Amino acid sequence: MNKVYVVGIGPGGAEYLTEEARAAMERAEVLVGYTVYIKLVSPLFPEKETYTTPMKQEVDRCRWALETAQDGRTVALVCSGDAGVYGMAGLVLELAEGYPQVDVEIVAGVTAALSGAAVLGAPLGHDFCVISLSDLLTPWEQIETRLRCAAEGDFAVCIYNPCSKKRVDTLQRACEILLEKKSPDTVCGWVKNIGREGQESRIVTLAQLPHEPLDMFTTVFVGAESTRICTGRMVTPRGYRKK
Amino acid sequence: MNKVYVVGIGPGGAEYLTEEARAAMERAEVLVGYTVYIKLVSPLFPEKETYTTPMKQEVDRCRWALETAQDGRTVALVCSGDAGVYGMAGLVLELAEGYPQVDVEIVAGVTAALSGAAVLGAPLGHDFCVISLSDLLTPWEQIETRLRCAAEGDFAVCIYNPCSKKRVDTLQRACEILLEKKSPDTVCGWVKNIGREGQESRIVTLAQLPHEPLDMFTTVFVGAESTRICTGRMVTPRGYRKK
Numbered sequence: 484m485n486k487v488y489v490v491g492i493g494p495g496g497a498e499y500l501t502e503e504a505r506a507a508m509e510r511a512e513v514l515v516g517y518t519v520y521i522k523l524v525s526p527l528f529p530e531k532e533t534y535t536t537p538m539k540q541e542v543d544r545c546r547w548a549l550e551t552a553q554d555g556r557t558v559a560l561v562c563s564g565d566a567g568v569y570g571m572a573g574l575v576l577e578l579a580e581g582y583p584q585v586d587v588e589i590v591a592g593v594t595a596a597l598s599g600a601a602v603l604g605a606p607l608g609h610d611f612c613v614i615s616l617s618d619l620l621t622p623w624e625q626i627e628t629r630l631r632c633a634a635e636g637d638f639a640v641c642i643y644n645p646c647s648k649k650r651v652d653t654l655q656r657a658c659e660i661l662l663e664k665k666s667p668d669t670v671c672g673w674v675k676n677i678g679r680e681g682q683e684s685r686i687v688t689l690a691q692l693p694h695e696p697l698d699m700f701t702t703v704f705v706g707a708e709s710t711r712i713c714t715g716r717m718v719t720p721r722g723y724r725k726k
Numbered sequence: 727m728n729k730v731y732v733v734g735i736g737p738g739g740a741e742y743l744t745e746e747a748r749a750a751m752e753r754a755e756v757l758v759g760y761t762v763y764i765k766l767v768s769p770l771f772p773e774k775e776t777y778t779t780p781m782k783q784e785v786d787r788c789r790w791a792l793e794t795a796q797d798g799r800t801v802a803l804v805c806s807g808d809a810g811v812y813g814m815a816g817l818v819l820e821l822a823e824g825y826p827q828v829d830v831e832i833v834a835g836v837t838a839a840l841s842g843a844a845v846l847g848a849p850l851g852h853d854f855c856v857i858s859l860s861d862l863l864t865p866w867e868q869i870e871t872r873l874r875c876a877a878e879g880d881f882a883v884c885i886y887n888p889c890s891k892k893r894v895d896t897l898q899r900a901c902e903i904l905l906e907k908k909s910p911d912t913v914c915g916w917v918k919n920i921g922r923e924g925q926e927s928r929i930v931t932l933a934q935l936p937h938e939p940l941d942m943f944t945t946v947f948v949g950a951e952s953t954r955i956c957t958g959r960m961v962t963p964r965g966y967r968k969k
Contacts, residue, residue: 498745498746500745501741502743503741542967565836566848567843567848568854580956583957587959593808600808600810601832604816605832611811613850613853613856620965621852628879636855636871636875638855713819713820714823718820721812722863
């Protein structure tokens with residue numbers, strides 16, 4: 484069988500895997516992925532062959548998976564969180580046009596917007612946006628436009644890749660844009676190393692957010708106007724209590 | 727222990743449960759939820775006591791869970807998809823202010839935006855919005871504003887509750903708003919009964935979308951400008967190939 488599973492493994496270890504994700508990796512003859520993610524799942528399949536590639540080698544990694552499947556082996560390409568949300572699913576499907584015999588199956592997983600939200604409470608309980616601040620593949624102007632529209636629509640916003648070693652001020656710039664429409668008292672929160680060793684989280688205001696000690700392993704949540712703190716957690720109500 | 731787990735079970739049966747969700751239900755003495763969702767998980771725990779309530783009894787259901795936990799029993803409140811995304815997590819946390827001894831733990835799950843996306847391909851591979859068209863708890867004007875902002879920001883959009891028996895024209899109205907900014911050729915898709923019996927899906931254009939035979943069990947995906955069809959699937963590229 485010529486098959487590539489693109490598998491979302493959730494935020495951390497085995498606890499967050501779906502049964503479907505586990506079964507797909509079980510069926511695969513080889514697990515492919517970024518070194519860190521392979522390390523998270525390989526203890527579950529100690530006998531399984533693995534092939535790891537460093538970050539920023541996404542195209543090579545996906546091509547390797549497709550070529551290996553074309554040669555007749557079943558491959559599971561492992562993604563952190565969900566397979567599709569800033570994951571490899573899209574890229575594999577784009578490249579798959581060159582490998583017509585290979586069947587690609589996408590296996591969803593719990594993305595950081597959901598796993599991080601659960602740590603903080605229920606910040607995404609009503610309509611929300613997910614925006615990455617990484618300008619590696621997206622022009623910064625487009626990111627700014629999306630932040631502006633998210634604020635204009637009073638969405639709760641989940642921010643991926645708030646900063647990196649090279650991008651030290653992107654979260655600051657994002658907060659300035661959100662503050663054009665959102666109150667400085669807007670309830671915000673962040674979660675670092677979700678579901679992994681060293682998990683940390685905090686609820687702050689939008690005014691405080693840019694001064695928090697965040698890194699590239701942090702997911703940030705900015706509330707809507709209705710978002711508030713209930714029993715110490717961040718909650719965006721859906722409105723049941725008002726009925 | 728006075729504990730309520732609010733558990734997202736994913737789209738359907740056991741296949742989509744995370745290990746964490748299964749363990750939380752295992753630890754609970756009683757499973758509470760909307761009748762349909764309890765039916766999906768109770769075969770996994772045939773010995774477990776269950777308490778089901780009909781739709782629209784959300785406040786009663788959450789209060790029952792908190793009261794039962796206050797009386798000393800461990801409760802798992804079961805939600806379809808994720809516990810937080812249009813789920814019960816927020817409401818439980820709001821009501822928990824009246825039950826200070828009860829500890830509430832939120833267990834994330836695969837929401838329809840992710841499980842539906844995996845069926846279609848990778849429609850949410852870049853920044854996206856999630857919007858519910860249900861005006862039961864949200865004024866329609868706010869829904870319109872959010873649709874407008876989502877289109878203005880060129881987000882991919884995932885639409886929950888596109889219509890119901892009573893709301894026959896909401897998707898039509900939503901499409902009209904999206905068409906103010908988005909091209910009628912925008913790649914769209916829908917998935918019905920995700921992960922359940924009778925799963926169906928189709929990729930269409932934004933112009934065709936309002937004429938599709940959708941229902942309240944359908945999740946709809948509207949592409950961004952960059953969204954296209956690759957090997958028959960709906961893909962919103964992140965941009966790796968352009969690098």
